[in-house]
Amino acid sequence: MRSPAVQLGGQWWLVGTTGAVRADDPDLASALDALATSAAAADRAAAGTRTRNATPPGPGGRR
Secondary structure (H helix, E strand, O other), X not given: OOOOEEEEOOEEEEEEOOEEEEOOOHHHHHHHHHHHHXXXXXXXXXXXXXXXXXXXXXXXXXX
């Protein structure tokens, strides 16, 4: 996922072509934390799916 928000040193920053601004709003920081957590969970689920699909079928052709 590409995002203009990055976390550095425990602080969220909004990054644009002309520079960066620290996201000081606690509600925004909380929403960004939730988004990062959800994205990480989705990445783990997708990796698990790829791993399961790459495993050769067992006896009888079943996975």
